[in-house]
Amino acid sequence: xxxxxxxxxxxxxxxxxxxxxxxxxxxxxxxxxxxxxxxxxxxxxxxxxxxxxxxxxxxxxxxxxxxxxxxxxxxxxxxxxxxxxxxxxxxxxxxxxxxxxxxxxxxxxxxxxxxxxxxxxxxxxxxxxxxxxxxxxxxxxxxxxxxxxxxxxxxxxxxxxxxxxxxxxxxxxxxxxxxxxxxxxxxxxxxxxxxxxxxxxxxxxxxxxxxxxxxxxxxxxxxxxxxxxxxxxxxxxxxxxxxxxxxxxxxxxxxxxxxxxxxxxxxxxxxxxxxxxxxxxxxxxxxxxxxxxxxxxxxxxxxxxxxxxxxxxxxxxxxxxxxxxxxxxxxxxxxxxxxxxxxxxxxxxxxxxxxxxxxxxxxxxxxxxxxxxxxxxx
Amino acid sequence: xxxxxxxxxxxxxxxxxxxxxxxxxxxxxxxxxxxxxxxxxxxxxxxxxxxxxxxxxxxxxxxxxxxxxxxxxxxxxxxxxxxxxxxxxxxxxxxxxxxxxxxxxxxxxxxxxxxxxxxxxxxxxxxxxxxxxxxxxxxxxxxxxxxxxxxxxxxxxxxxxxxxxxxxxxxxxxxxxxxxxxxxxxxxxxxxxxxxxxxxxxxxxxxxxxxxxxxxxxxxxxxxxxxxxxxxxxxxxxxxxxxxxxxxxxxxxxxxxxxxxxxxxxxxxxxxxxxxxxxxxxxxxxxxxxxxxxxxxxxxxxxxxxxxxxxxxxxxxxxxxxxxxxxxxxxx
Numbered sequence: 070x071x072x073x074x075x076x077x078x079x080x081x082x083x084x085x086x087x088x089x090x091x092x093x094x095x096x097x098x099x100x101x102x103x104x105x106x107x108x109x110x111x112x113x114x115x116x117x118x119x120x121x122x123x124x125x126x127x128x129x130x131x132x133x134x135x136x137x138x139x140x141x142x143x144x145x146x147x148x149x150x151x152x153x154x155x156x157x158x159x160x161x162x163x164x165x166x167x168x169x170x171x172x173x174x175x176x177x178x179x180x181x182x183x184x185x186x187x188x189x190x191x192x193x194x195x196x197x198x199x200x201x202x203x204x205x206x207x208x209x210x211x212x213x214x215x216x217x218x219x220x221x222x223x224x225x226x227x228x229x230x231x232x233x234x235x236x237x238x239x240x241x242x243x244x245x246x247x248x249x250x251x252x253x254x255x256x257x258x259x260x261x262x263x264x265x266x267x268x269x270x271x272x273x274x275x276x277x278x279x280x281x282x283x284x285x286x287x288x289x290x291x292x293x294x295x296x297x298x299x300x301x302x303x304x305x306x307x308x309x310x311x312x313x314x315x316x317x318x319x320x321x322x323x324x325x326x327x328x329x330x331x332x333x334x335x336x337x338x339x340x341x342x343x344x345x346x347x348x349x350x351x352x353x354x355x356x357x358x359x360x361x362x363x364x365x366x367x368x369x370x371x372x373x374x375x376x377x378x379x380x381x382x383x384x385x386x387x388x389x390x391x392x393x394x395x396x397x398x399x400x401x402x403x404x405x406x407x408x409x410x411x412x413x414x415x416x417x418x419x420x421x422x423x424x425x426x427x428x429x430x431x432x433x434x435x436x437x438x439x440x441x442x443x444x445x446x447x
Numbered sequence: 448x449x450x451x452x453x454x455x456x457x458x459x460x461x462x463x464x465x466x467x468x469x470x471x472x473x474x475x476x477x478x479x480x481x482x483x484x485x486x487x488x489x490x491x492x493x494x495x496x497x498x499x500x501x502x503x504x505x506x507x508x509x510x511x512x513x514x515x516x517x518x519x520x521x522x523x524x525x526x527x528x529x530x531x532x533x534x535x536x537x538x539x540x541x542x543x544x545x546x547x548x549x550x551x552x553x554x555x556x557x558x559x560x561x562x563x564x565x566x567x568x569x570x571x572x573x574x575x576x577x578x579x580x581x582x583x584x585x586x587x588x589x590x591x592x593x594x595x596x597x598x599x600x601x602x603x604x605x606x607x608x609x610x611x612x613x614x615x616x617x618x619x620x621x622x623x624x625x626x627x628x629x630x631x632x633x634x635x636x637x638x639x640x641x642x643x644x645x646x647x648x649x650x651x652x653x654x655x656x657x658x659x660x661x662x663x664x665x666x667x668x669x670x671x672x673x674x675x676x677x678x679x680x681x682x683x684x685x686x687x688x689x690x691x692x693x694x695x696x697x698x699x700x701x702x703x704x705x706x707x708x709x710x711x712x713x714x715x716x717x718x719x720x721x722x723x724x725x726x727x728x729x730x731x732x733x734x735x736x737x738x739x740x741x742x743x744x745x746x747x748x749x750x751x752x753x754x755x756x757x758x759x760x761x762x763x764x765x766x767x768x769x770x771x772x773x774x775x776x777x778x779x
Contacts, residue, residue, distance in 0.1 A: 184538055184539060184540060184541070185538060186539045186545060187539070187541060187545075258587060260588055262543060262585075266668055267631075268614075268616060268629075268651065268653070268654075269614070269616075270568075272652065273728075274744065275747045276747055278747045279490070280490070281519075281747070281768050282517070282768060283518040283519060284519045284520075284567055284568060317670045317671065318670075320650075321631075321633070321635075321649075323613035323631070323632075323633070
């Protein structure tokens with residue numbers, strides 16, 4: 070057995086040395102020729118993550134987070150930033166914060182970390198633009214392979230681009246980590262693999278905290294799990310913890326059939342976020358009823374905190390989940406036309422998160438034939 | 448450089464030695480009666496145990512498998528209970544394209560690699576004769592999935608090529624020997640070889656074929672509810688089933704989870720086997736129908752349990768994260 074072990078070890082060792090001498094297996098990809106990637110210290114990575122998340126690095130256009138849309142359904146551009154806690158957690162899932170191969174000690178230099186047979190590079194395992202020479206400018210490819218700060222800034226930029234092409238969550242605010250759910254999904258791959266309802270993953274499954282097999286979780290659950298449970302205390306735990314959308318709201322997204330928008334998972338959930346009511350001028354008021362629930366299935370107090378539209382009323386003003394909210398639109402004093410209003414609610418568990426239902430009130434003789442229509446999203 | 452060479456060489460020798468030691472198996476207590484095969488996950492390795500159903504303290508370590516990327520193993524025990532097949536991702540490519548298939552002799556702990564470049568996320572399904580497993584090659588981006596049969600000497604044959612699907616899952620073989628698989632669309636379909644059986648709205652999951660190969664059970668997850676469904680594999684007819692989870696057995700019976708109760712019965716006659724709560728679900732009976740394995744999610748942990756035919760429930764304790772792979776030989 071000892072001889073067998075020795076001989077196999079000899080072969081393995083020789084193989085490793087050959088790989089070491091030949092820069093990296095991944096140089097079949099971008100052909101960077103890099104052999105001297107710096108292995109950053111943990112504190113260096115943490116500080117760089119913070120800078121990259123705030124879009125403060127901006128080495129060039131490849132490492133500058135684009136302006137991001139904020140708000141829903143009519144987003145307006147805001148300067149691009151990504152939540153640092155998510156960027157850090159992605160770095161943990163991808164590489165455990167290593168830029169060079171794992172055998173290179175922190176503070177040392179060596180070949181860039183790449184998966185055997187793959188083209189992901191460095192801390193953020195950048196693959197896009199790294200699968201063949203010239204896919205990005207040679208200098209950019211080399212910096213992604215060699216320079217951990219450039220690599221992290223490129224990762225933050227890629228995440229920003231994912232924000233732009235994936236469904237919105239809640240009020241679609243880039244400052245809210247929960248609103249990056251689909252962007253984080255897409256950072257890995259925007260396919261059914263990462264659907265939380267994929268039968269490949271067991272259900273029920275405990276929330277990921279680093280102690281469970283990763284195979285049981287879609288990528289974004291690994292990221293949010295590490296974000297809530299920072300390895301070795303590398304960043305403060307978010308308080309309150311980040312939450313994931315109920316898997317029912319993601320549904321069968323493949324994702325060619327992905328929804329445009331899903332509700333904010335932090336808040337109470339309404340059965341509809343857009344309501345259309347109809348009435349005749351001077352006729353009886355129109356009513357619509359909404360369900361109010363807690364995504365965690367619990368009993369949470371809620372209350373109405375504001376509204377827009379003098380013609381719009383609601384009842385009750387507060388309640389407990391699961392409950393109902395009745396909206397009443399009165400046409401008294403209104404002429405023919407379309408009126409828009411809004412009711413804002415909060416749950417006692419997260420009173421800082423306002424949940425709004427948009428109400429469209431159509432007044433006119435034509436509409437008497439119609440029952441109120443209720444839409445799913447805003 | 449010389450010092451670095453030495454370090455690297457010693458590390459290589461040490462790792463290989465550990466792998467060989469693990470693959471050769473480690474001594475442990477012998478067990479009598481049916482034994483469960485349990486994979487105990489740690490972030491850098493998985494231990495495979497045989498645990499006596501009669502006495503949980505009687506455990507034998509079959510082997511310890513290195514898993515440097517911490518993704519865990521997807522494994523299952525052969526019908527004869529002597530071999531387990533498992534997928535492990537050594538870090539090549541991505542988990543869904545770079546996993547390796549190994550077989551593990553449960554008596555000796557000896558391991559053998561049968562295939563590579565497979566999808567870690569699809570557990571091996573054994574052919575009823577125990578001579579081959581079916582697995583998946585996945586290209587999620589290209590929406591191409593190959594279901595491949597690999598026999599015990601590593602010969603490989605693609606039996607299904609699914610194009611344009613969001614995912615495809617091998618399930619097993621029906622009573623006529625047709626391959627049963629599930630295509631995730633839309634539309635979602637059960638496939639009997641090439642014959643599609645459309646499924647209602649919702650995501651199908653947890654597919655199991657009855658031991659006689661005539662019925663497929665699955666769960667259908669839709670907004671607001673998860674329901675059970677069976678598919679008659681002779682007629683293709685879908686039938687709703689009461690309860691939230693189902694396993695086949697003991698014997699010709701079915702065991703359902705309904706409102707936190709395990710119900711056993713057949714032909715419309717039901718009895719309560721035990722009250723386990725809604726966070727617990729049944730996984731499988733031993734071949735003799737004396738013990739039912741369950742899993743329970745509690746906080747951030749998963750716990751395995753055993754319910755005997757009289758309804759008594761016991762918990763199996765593990766330091767790591769336990770997953771049930773099947774029943775070892777001696778169970779019948």
